Amino acid sequence: MLVVSYSPLLVTAAALIALMAAFTGLSLTNGLSRLPAAQRKPMIVKAAIVLGGGVWSTHFVAMLALDLPVEVFYDPVLTLASALIAILMAGAALLLLHFGPRSDRRIAVAGAVMGLGVVAMHYTGMYGMRGCTPLFGTTGYAVSTTLAILISFGALKAAYGERTLRGIVAGAVIYALAILAMHFSAMYWTGFVAVEALRVSAPMVSNHVLAMLVVFAAFLICGAFLLTTATLSELAAGPARATEPSPEPLPARPAPRPTTRLPYERDGRTFFTPLAEVIAIQAEGRYTRLLRAGDALFCPLPINRLAEDLEGQGFIRTHRSYLVNLAHVRGFERRKDQGACLFDPQIRVAPVPVSRANLPVTMKAIGV
Structure with missing residues (x-):
């Protein structure tokens, strides 16, 4: 088995990407249920891309943090497939939450779908590794899958139980924890064996190219995160109020008539x-x-x-x-x-x- 280590800086970067993507994706879904179905679908697509792209970016930043004593490449088809799986599973979970009556059972099913999306993305990306062979243990499958499903359910329960800023922030923190817990618990029970001769029959994605792709994805997530931070002030402050004092005293407000x-x-x-x-x-x-x-x-x-x-x-x-x-x-x-x-x-x-x-x-x- 190959001896591995992690870069603390890149692990921290992976955690920040997971947190920003989770907050941005959950913020984009705030208030969707009051919109017509035709307007809900495009917003769900955007939120799914952010959430699924965040899962994918977190995974591969964490893989870049993994220091292996061999040169590693990635199969481009499986690497792309892993991103699409994460996005589709996140979208399926959001569709469950925003089409039909929302109940604890429905939130639980959506949490399971979202958690399984993280698991499927992780192992699809891992099977795309070239240059060394990852060996997975049954315990790793069981523990990482259980953690992903349970913590994802907790994230959706927090975010959708009370659709407020505090609920969204709590849900984002918990979902980021779900992504990280799933990844690193699976990696704990994963071993790596060197491949003596790497046979390249198709173009491969090197660590350098992967790093550029991940940086670009992280840049998009950060940009979306900065745009959605306007939600912080809107949800916290409520309706907009005038910030400049009026130069003249305001007339007395007439007594309100009873509302019928x-x-x-x-x-x-x-x-x-x-x-x-x-x-x-x-x-x-x-x-x-x-x-x-x-x-x-x-x-x-x-x-x-x-x-x-x-x-x-x-x-x-x-x-x-x-x-x-x-x-x-x-x-x-x-x-x-x-x-x-x-x-x-x-x-x-x-x-x-x-x-x-x-x-x-x-x-x-x-x-x-």
Whole structure:
């Protein structure tokens, strides 16, 4: 067996590429569910290219970090195939998440698909090595596959459980960990045997050419990452506000009239739903979803605006991402230092969480 070592600098670079690609890809999918299907597909393609390209770039940067005592080449067909596999599997996972009702089971299946995409990409790329022969162990297959699937599920659960900036960042960190854990656990149980005479029957990709390809891919990922960092300020700050003071005092704001209906959009048109039919309101990025019996409507207003407009009209802020219509609350469940508001099972609306900070006010409002 050949003795190998790693370059710490390139291992660090691989980790950074994985993190940037994960954050960029998950940010591109934020808010897709409220778009028509025709507009969702191109965005899913872009996100899949970033996520799959990030997996591929991370793998081969980590392979460049591997110091082998022999000259290594790569089969161009298998190298290209490994990138396409990563992109297609990431795209399949995103399609599961953005077409059809999103549930824990669906997130679990998408996590398995995404994790298997990392595994398939890794071993396809490894089988393309020339100059030495990688020997894989059964333990390596089992451990790396298990880690990839479980951690990928955790990443999607964090990113899609609560579609906020914090959720996306947490999902990106966990998915980057999934890529790295899969790669290095597989490499731990992989040995390398030198090939006495390398027979080249077709053009091969040398380490130098591979390095240029990876640098180019990393450059694209970094560029996409820089563009999506605008999401940080948008999600954190909410609606844009004026940053310069007004030279003249603003007139007093007239007292708001009671709200009797809320707007929602569908097929490019705006409609209104009676306030009494809204059971709860859920934040989704800079917008909201109006939860009614059996359906959810896309509302263009942010949850902070709705909290102000509906103050004193029977709605209460139970969580930073939820408003609840007290008239529809049929029960309450205490969960340690948190809780959940329960509704009539016939209206098919899931329990709404109550955060620790809002627990006393909520319990008092519903009479618990």
